[in-house]
Amino acid sequence: MADKQIKRWDPFRELMSLREEMDRLFNTFFGRSVSEELEGVWVPVIDIEEDNENFIVSAELPGLKKEDVKISVRGNLLTISGERKHEAETKNKTYHRVERMYGKFSRTITLPSDVDVNKIKAIYKDGVLHITLPKPETMKPKEIEVEIK
DSSP: TTTTTOOOHHHHHHHHHHHHHHHHHHHHHTTTOHHHHHOOOOOOOEEEEOOSSSEEEEETTTTTOGGGHHHHHHEEEEEEEEOOOOOOOOOOOOOOOOOOBBEEEEEEEEEESSOOOOGGEEEEEETTTEEEEEEOOOOOOOOOOOOOH
């Protein structure tokens, strides 16, 4: 008996398994395809930094091509939008777990001030979009020399 491991009964694991099976049964019965089930609403997570010269926005967009992403600026509003497309559905494939989100997204960020739209730069590398939004000259700090009399 030392060779056999005793497995503990986990009712929650069985309930999750049962729920997944029931979901699959209902989806099959009502004719929903797997790709319909996977399409959802998602938004990329972002970081916003500021220094004396720029606002820097970094957005996680793994699995997207640069052609799938659009950036627009109007006043102090930055909008990042696009679409993460699901791979084409293939027959004879069973999904055991799908946690990645697919579909269109749009994220609008209000910046603390307007930006110089002619100098904006965007770089997409390793699934992260980095946008540098230069502040207009009027917003940049100016040093004023103090005269001593």
